[in-house]
Amino acid sequence: MRIAVCLKQAPDCSSVYVDPISGEVDTERFVQTLNAADACALEAALRLKEQLGAGSVFALTLGPGESEEVLRVALAMGADTIERLWHPSAADWGPLTIAAALAARLRADPSLPDLIFCGEQSSDWASGTVGPALAAYLGLPQITGVIGLEAHQDSGQLLLRVTRRLERGYRERLLARPPLLLTVHETLNEPRYPSLPAHLAALRATITVRDPLSLPQFAADFEAEETTIVEVRTPRPRPHRLPIPDSQLSPFERIGEIITGGTSRRQARLVEGSPEELAHELVRFLKERGFV
Structure with missing residues (x-):
C-alpha cells in the first residue's frame, strides 16, 4: 500500500494582521506552520499504514526553502519519504498550476499511489481547489470533505468506509476502494505529537528538491489562474447579544x-x-429542569 500526502505551509490564523487604515496584510507577522487540514490528512495516512501493518507514506510539498519545515514535521511524525518541489516562478502560481505540478511528480513514479490524501482547504486562501484538481489531472475518483474514515479488509482487498460533510449539517457515508484521492477536513482526527528523538532525526535529514518544470508531464494553463482580490479585511467580531428583559x-x-x-x-x-x-x-x- 503506497500512500501519498500533499502538504502545505500556511500562516497560523492567529498571526494574521490586517492594517485597518491601509487594508494591507502584514506578512512580516506571519507564523508559518503546517496547515491544520494537511496535518490531519498526514495523521490519517499514518494511522492507515499502522492498521494495515505494511506500506509507505510519501509526503510532498511545493514551496520555497522555508517550507521544508513541514516536511521535517511529516518525517518526525512517521512519513517514510519526503520531497519538495520548487521553481522561482512558482511563487506566482495558482492552485490549478500547483495541482498540475503535484500530478506531474506523482506520475513520474512507475505507478501512482494507491491512496492520495490532501487537506480540504488551506488556512490562507481556503479555495479547496488543489485536491479536486489533482484528482482530475490524475484521472482518479475523489471524496471531499472527509470527517470519518474506517478501513476494513474485504476478501483480501482494502475497503474504506468514508463519512463526508455536506451542506446544512448533512452527512454522507460511502464505500470506496483504492485507487482514490481523499480531501480531509481538520476535524477528522487529532494529529500526533512526534517524540524528541524523531524531531532531532528529522532536523538532520536531507530533503530532495525537484524542479517541477523539469518533469516531463508537467503542463499548466496559466490563463486559468486569474484571480482578482476585491477586498481584504479583518474578521468581523461576533455581534454582542443584548438580553431582552422580562416585560x-x-x-x-x-x-x-x-x-x-x-x-x-x-x-x-x-x-x-x-x-x-x-x-x-x-x-x-436534571429532572426538575426537564432534561431527563
Whole structure:
C-alpha cells in the first residue's frame, strides 16, 4: 500500500494582521506552520499504514526553502519519504498550476499511489481547489470533505468506509476502494505529537528538491489562474447579544436586567457530599429542569 500526502505551509490564523487604515496584510507577522487540514490528512495516512501493518507514506510539498519545515514535521511524525518541489516562478502560481505540478511528480513514479490524501482547504486562501484538481489531472475518483474514515479488509482487498460533510449539517457515508484521492477536513482526527528523538532525526535529514518544470508531464494553463482580490479585511467580531428583559418585571428590575446582561436572576448553588449524594442531586436537578 503506497500512500501519498500533499502538504502545505500556511500562516497560523492567529498571526494574521490586517492594517485597518491601509487594508494591507502584514506578512512580516506571519507564523508559518503546517496547515491544520494537511496535518490531519498526514495523521490519517499514518494511522492507515499502522492498521494495515505494511506500506509507505510519501509526503510532498511545493514551496520555497522555508517550507521544508513541514516536511521535517511529516518525517518526525512517521512519513517514510519526503520531497519538495520548487521553481522561482512558482511563487506566482495558482492552485490549478500547483495541482498540475503535484500530478506531474506523482506520475513520474512507475505507478501512482494507491491512496492520495490532501487537506480540504488551506488556512490562507481556503479555495479547496488543489485536491479536486489533482484528482482530475490524475484521472482518479475523489471524496471531499472527509470527517470519518474506517478501513476494513474485504476478501483480501482494502475497503474504506468514508463519512463526508455536506451542506446544512448533512452527512454522507460511502464505500470506496483504492485507487482514490481523499480531501480531509481538520476535524477528522487529532494529529500526533512526534517524540524528541524523531524531531532531532528529522532536523538532520536531507530533503530532495525537484524542479517541477523539469518533469516531463508537467503542463499548466496559466490563463486559468486569474484571480482578482476585491477586498481584504479583518474578521468581523461576533455581534454582542443584548438580553431582552422580562416585560412583567418592574422598570427598576428591567433596568437591572439590562445592566447585568441578564445575569441578575441566575442562581448558583454549591453541593457538597459523597459521590453518591452528588450523583443523586445532579439527577434530581436534571429532572426538575426537564432534561431527563
